[in-house]
Amino acid sequence: MNVDVFQTLADPTRRRIVEALKGGELAVNDLVARVDIQQSGVSRHLGILQEAGFVQVRAEGTKRLYSLRPEPFQELDAWVTGYRGLWEARLDRFGQALERRRKARMANPKPEEEPP
Amino acid sequence: MNVDVFQTLADPTRRRIVEALKGGELAVNDLVARVDIQQSGVSRHLGILQEAGFVQVRAEGTKRLYSLRPEPFQELDAWVTGYRGLWEARLDRFGQALERRRKARMANPKPEEEPP
């Protein structure tokens, strides 16, 4: 977790891996199929992503299933929050009303399922 | 604007410049005083930030006043929004209530001033 979030996300291949994992956990070979680099490269990128806290691993037989972890994204969200004033302050009243409704929708995208 | 947002933000010196500009527009020499690299380096970083859409320039005599632009931050915000489900979906009902109140506060930090 000592590696920088932005530096980790700077590589386009790493972002493609992260976006592929948005749909749920995937094995290394599945990722190799979606990112057009060698398997060794994917493994190294996954190591970097893991060290930065972006992914976690789960062994299942010989396969290693990688999935996303929320922490670095929260960190990124907190960082960009410090700059929201750049555009939110410029919204007029009508725009602010729209914005509030958009946020309400985002906080409640669909009726949430029951916790287990 | 053809340069990648993450790649632009990957450099720590560039982030220090951006954070220094959060307080408002600054001349190049002011930035040199806050970032411990040479003036030529600051100018080159500002060029990169400008090409990526992060900053804009305004000439005043021989000085060039740089200030932030909202677009790349909005782009970053939109990107991380695609991953908010990673932690928001895991909140239980109590946490969700807290989260909604936090968002309401953020959408309405204080009574907004009148537009000019």
Add this chain to the structure above:
DNA sequence: TATGTATATACACGTCCATGAATGTTGACG
């Protein structure tokens, strides 16, 4: 016009890093 200040650009250098090829390791299964 001459001089100083503010900023941008050119050039060279060293370092970091993403990639491919090859090899190592571990688990499954006959």
Add this chain to the structure above:
DNA sequence: CGTCAACATTCATGGACGTGTATATACATA
């Protein structure tokens, strides 16, 4: 135990990039 499959690791290499030094450009002022 031998073989195959899935994945990690090592090594070498080419390219990108941040930095400093030096130089160029533009503006202000005497």
